[in-house]
Amino acid sequence: MKRINIKYQRFITLFGRLILGGVLLVAGGLKAFVPAEAASAVAAYKILPTQLAHIVGYALPWLEIAIGLLLIIGISLRMAAVIAGGIMLLFIAAIISVWARGMLIDCGCFGGGGAIDPSKAAEVHRKYALEIARDSGLALIALYLYFFPYGLLSVEKPTTAHEEI
């Protein structure tokens, strides 16, 4: 396993950067230009006081875009990976919190969002589970990138040839 990782790490890292960065870029891009929708989607989680939720709703898409770009281009990869991982953990926590409180909402992950008709409870719960699984996967990619930030096609290069652990 370790040998495989050493052999292919540069490719895995590139792949992980493209997936994580791509998802963030798309998710952010879809929300950034419908700010009212995004803000109201954050408010629908009913975790933050509404005024604060709106600010988060305005800011989050742009943060996602910025971090997505850093990951794809390959600048400050460690920091970008930490922030991306943090964002994913926040999303997971938010969905768990909503689920635990028995609320039915659309996560608004890629735009949209808000309350959902109660007759669709089973469907929504399955979606929550899928969303948690997806975000966990993305968080694991972020973790990998933290340990192995340097790969192919990256602006940023390791400072010494064998810095990778």
Add this chain to the structure above:
Amino acid sequence: MSKQAKAKNGGDNFTRWLVIGMVALVVVTGVVFSMMSSSTKANESFAALKDYTLGEKVSGAIDTTQGSGLVLNPGGPVKIDLWEDPQCPICRTFEEANGQYIDELVRTKKATVVYHALSFLGDESVRAANALMCSADEGHYLDYHNALYIVQPALENSGFFTNENLIKIGDYIGLKSKSFTDCVSNGSKADVVKAQADSMPSFKVTGTPTVFINDKLWERTSNGFDPAEFRLAVEAG
């Protein structure tokens, strides 16, 4: 590329702060852009009320046996219960699709409609629900209710439903009596609004919009509130 790699060797800290600064700049610019675009939207919404003509008066009464709902046209052949929050965006979708038909049913006495103005989305919903109940006293619940959904901001609790703006909505549609404006600014209907909200569990209402036709839950099959589907359900009773 090799140049950047070298630069990084030279000043690791500098690069990091530069990147953090740029990320912050993108986010701040984005937030400002987003805030500006949504505040112009809120002002535009009032303009939509300019040509509104007030309909004929319809009197209504609060029925405490029906969750303190506002009953319009009692004794009609069909009874429709509407549970809505003034801030709920899906209620607006419902109203856009079926509001006119429901108005017609009330005005032509083809149905009894019971409105439950819920307020679980926050203080602004409480204020808006209060104003709705005030408009009922003036006989213009249907008009004010329509207007409210026309101007409803996409953002919940964005600070739009202040008492001033709620009075302004009345002003635009021709509901300007002193009793109405006093009722709105004093929150005179707080008790009814609270009673309507508190009755949700006993009617098993967990979200909005919830519609009952002859006390039977209407289960829609399309998310777009297909008017034809609703009409059929009402006619079937």
